[in-house]
Amino acid sequence: MAVSLRVNTMPADKKKIVLNWKGNFRFTATTQKDLSILFDAPVEYGGEDTAPSPTETVLASLAACTGYDVVSILKKKRQNITSFSVETEAERNNEPPKVFTKIHIKYIVKGTNVNKEAVERAIQLSYEKYCSVGAMLKKTAEVTTSYELRQD
Amino acid sequence: MAVSLRVNTMPADKKKIVLNWKGNFRFTATTQKDLSILFDAPVEYGGEDTAPSPTETVLASLAACTGYDVVSILKKKRQNITSFSVETEAERNNEPPKVFTKIHIKYIVKGTNVNKEAVERAIQLSYEKYCSVGAMLKKTAEVTTSYELRQD
Numbered sequence: 439m440a441v442s443l444r445v446n447t448m449p450a451d452k453k454k455i456v457l458n459w460k461g462n463f464r465f466t467a468t469t470q471k472d473l474s475i476l477f478d479a480p481v482e483y484g485g486e487d488t489a490p491s492p493t494e495t496v497l498a499s500l501a502a503c504t505g506y507d508v509v510s511i512l513k514k515k516r517q518n519i520t521s522f523s524v525e526t527e528a529e530r531n532n533e534p535p536k537v538f539t540k541i542h543i544k545y546i547v548k549g550t551n552v553n554k555e556a557v558e559r560a561i562q563l564s565y566e567k568y569c570s571v572g573a574m575l576k577k578t579a580e581v582t583t584s585y586e587l588r589q590d
Numbered sequence: 591m592a593v594s595l596r597v598n599t600m601p602a603d604k605k606k607i608v609l610n611w612k613g614n615f616r617f618t619a620t621t622q623k624d625l626s627i628l629f630d631a632p633v634e635y636g637g638e639d640t641a642p643s644p645t646e647t648v649l650a651s652l653a654a655c656t657g658y659d660v661v662s663i664l665k666k667k668r669q670n671i672t673s674f675s676v677e678t679e680a681e682r683n684n685e686p687p688k689v690f691t692k693i694h695i696k697y698i699v700k701g702t703n704v705n706k707e708a709v710e711r712a713i714q715l716s717y718e719k720y721c722s723v724g725a726m727l728k729k730t731a732e733v734t735t736s737y738e739l740r741q742d
Contacts, residue, residue, distance in 0.1 A: 469646050
């Protein structure tokens, strides 16, 4: 396996987000490219459950970040993936700040003649090198991974 | 200032996210309450810019997390806020993993007879105690804050 494998990762330039309060605990975030992300608090915490909470969104971002890496690497390795999903489960501190303490990431890869070692290597490269969200969350949480490979 | 001030924070129970690949670098995440978060990669990284990137979404989650805290605390302090926004700007590592290295959070609070000390204290409590996303990101990034208070 070439260590020099080049992977498209997200841009290194500065990021800016503007978040506007929409009443109660609803917020709309807007990126520099004018794309939106909606937030709300759960009903049990005074919100209305109209959108995910900030911590759910962070966990989703982890799944998307590592999902991007794995799809990107498997494409470069010319693997024929027909379906791909990532399940992330997390436990949090009971006391504030309620940081994630344990995260499990499960990858479900489906395709035709997909190479098991390619999948394992893609997951490992994301975990060890590329996934920026993972690298941040690993500072507070024990992150573990697993995968299922289903051939079409 | 009472240290016992109680703030509604997000639930401490487990979180689970399922992320499905939608082709190219588009992904849809779904929460346990069936709420969705869309992701894409920027055009310059092979995506189509149909939705924010994972790292932009993490930065937005930070703004929403601390925004929730500050609005929640100011409501409890019976401050009359008419408009509220949070701007987050971040710098990242040049090399993978491209973690955030510097983050600035600027709060813009508008209202009637809003108490300056109440705003400062709310920001401080979020930073030091309540904001779970902030507590995670502080492990890799230097996080600074500022605010503007505009009276109606």
